[in-house]
Every structure is written in C-alpha cells, then in structure tokens.
Amino acid sequence: MKDIFGKALFNYWKGDRKTPYIVRRDDDYNDESSLRIYFTKQFYPTEKIVAHHVKGKILDVGCGAGRHILHYQNHGYDITGIDNSPLAIKVCKERGCEKAKIMDVFHPKFPPHSFDTILLFGHNIGIGGTLAGAKRLLSSLRKLIKADGVLLLTTIDVTNTKKKVHQKYLQRNRTAEHYVGEMKIRVEYKxxxxxxxxxxxxxxxTLKKLAKDTGWKIIELYETSNGECSAVLSPC
Incomplete structure (x- = not known):
C-alpha cells in the first residue's frame, strides 16, 4: 500500500502547510484541497446536528488525523479510532490520541457489541466504495454496536448539482447501469x-434501503439545500 494520503497528513503535521493534495476522478475532474480540514477543531454543521447523540464507548471509523478522537477524548469519552493508513495512525498518536489503531473496518478486531456509538463522519460511508461494499460495511458495523447504540454518519446526494461536469459523470454511471453515487478516484501528492x-x-x-437491508433503522435524517446529509441509525 502506497499510503499517499497518510504521507500527506504526516507532512502537514510536521509543518508542510502549503503543499496541496489532489483527489482526481477517473473522468479527470480533480479537486485540490488543503489538508487543514483534517486537523480542524471545528465540527461541520452536518456533524453538529447529530453530535448530541454521542454516548458511551465510541468507535471512529476512518479517523484520519484524529480530529474527532481528540475532541471526544478531551471531553472524557472512551473513543477508539481506526484507519487503514499507518501514517494517519502515526499522526493520531503523535497528536495525543490514546486509542488509534491500524485496522480494516471490514475485518475489525473487536468483540461483538463493543460500542455505544459509531462515527462515520467525513462522508466515510464512502469507504464501502459501491452499494455492495456499503452493505458489507454497515453489516460489519452492525456486529460491533450495542443493542441500544447509535451510528452517526454524513454523506451527500451527488444528484443535487448544477455543474455540468458532475451531471455528465452521473449520466455515465446511469448508462453503465451503475449507482449514480459510485465513483473511481485516486489521491495525488507532490x-x-x-x-x-x-x-x-x-x-x-438509498441510505434508507441500505439501512433496512443490513439490520439498521434510520431514526433521524437531515438534508441541506446543497445535498449534504446527516443520519442517526440504530440497530433493529
């Protein structure tokens, strides 16, 4: 594994604040971003609206540089972060995250029903990659949640766009009989x-159907005018 994203996080943490990283889609559309967003102490509006549901022992899936770990840890919560990037976990530990582990969420090394809260912030349901992968992801997390626990997630409705480049990509997916929210991307850095x-x-x-198919139910769902979504799921 090249772990380019982890290298970018690590270099930012060590002082390189200027070099951007690029996320490129397979139609050559690319988004150049600052890595600052992975270190901010602020919660995004889509996270704030569901954050009051957090309780008990927490699992942060795709923890990145540890911004959620540090927040909840500093507020007295028992929180564990997992990521498949070794360098991201190294950054977490150097920043003071007490529980950060290199782990594949599809093969978690926790006993069943270990957590009261699971976080899939940062649109990290995307880790599933495809609808089939999202089912695997939600099924894996279902085994880890306690009977009265909650899963908090954020995502985005990609059809809520007026940009022609995105509309063209959506149509390409439809023509290929793929789900419109699936995409192929890569990370470029230096x-x-x-x-x-x-x-x-x-x-x-689609989220409602995925939840139903994997043993979850949506108890709260919020949508913004630009397609950003937040949801609270509980096991059923």
Whole structure:
C-alpha cells in the first residue's frame, strides 16, 4: 500500500502547510484541497446536528488525523479510532490520541457489541466504495454496536448539482447501469500518484434501503439545500 494520503497528513503535521493534495476522478475532474480540514477543531454543521447523540464507548471509523478522537477524548469519552493508513495512525498518536489503531473496518478486531456509538463522519460511508461494499460495511458495523447504540454518519446526494461536469459523470454511471453515487478516484501528492479506488456517496432514499437491508433503522435524517446529509441509525 502506497499510503499517499497518510504521507500527506504526516507532512502537514510536521509543518508542510502549503503543499496541496489532489483527489482526481477517473473522468479527470480533480479537486485540490488543503489538508487543514483534517486537523480542524471545528465540527461541520452536518456533524453538529447529530453530535448530541454521542454516548458511551465510541468507535471512529476512518479517523484520519484524529480530529474527532481528540475532541471526544478531551471531553472524557472512551473513543477508539481506526484507519487503514499507518501514517494517519502515526499522526493520531503523535497528536495525543490514546486509542488509534491500524485496522480494516471490514475485518475489525473487536468483540461483538463493543460500542455505544459509531462515527462515520467525513462522508466515510464512502469507504464501502459501491452499494455492495456499503452493505458489507454497515453489516460489519452492525456486529460491533450495542443493542441500544447509535451510528452517526454524513454523506451527500451527488444528484443535487448544477455543474455540468458532475451531471455528465452521473449520466455515465446511469448508462453503465451503475449507482449514480459510485465513483473511481485516486489521491495525488507532490510527485506521487496513488492507485485508483472506489468511493461512494449515498442519497437519503438509498441510505434508507441500505439501512433496512443490513439490520439498521434510520431514526433521524437531515438534508441541506446543497445535498449534504446527516443520519442517526440504530440497530433493529
């Protein structure tokens, strides 16, 4: 694994605040971003609206540089973060995250029903990559949640766009009979280019079906005018 994203996080943590990283889609659309967003102490509006549901022992899936771990840890919660990036976990530990582990969420090394709260913030349901992968992800997390626990997630409805470049990509998916929220992307940083991988954004209607199919129910769902979504799920 090249772990280019982890290298970018690590270099930012060590003082390189200027070098951007690029997320490129397979139609060559690319988004150049600052890594600052992975270190901010502020919660995004879509996270704030569901954050009051957090309780008990927490699992942060795809913890990145540990911004959620540090917040909840500093507020007295028992929180564990997992990520498949070794360098991201190294950054977490250097920043003071007490429980951060290199782990594949599809093969978690926790006993069943270990957590009261699971976080999939940062659109991290996208880790599933495809609808089938999202089912695997939610099924894996279902085994880890306690009977009265909650799963908090954020995502985005990609059909809520007026940009022609995105509309064209959506149509390409429809023509290929793929779900519109599936995409293939890669990370580029300095002179390094990562491997292509699948990512997923889920609209509210599809999220409801995914939840139902994997032993969850949606108890709260919020949508913004630009397609951003937040949801609170509980096991059923």
């Amino acid at each position: 002179d390094q280019i990562g491997d292509w991988f699948q990512w997923l954004h889920v609209d509210p209607k």
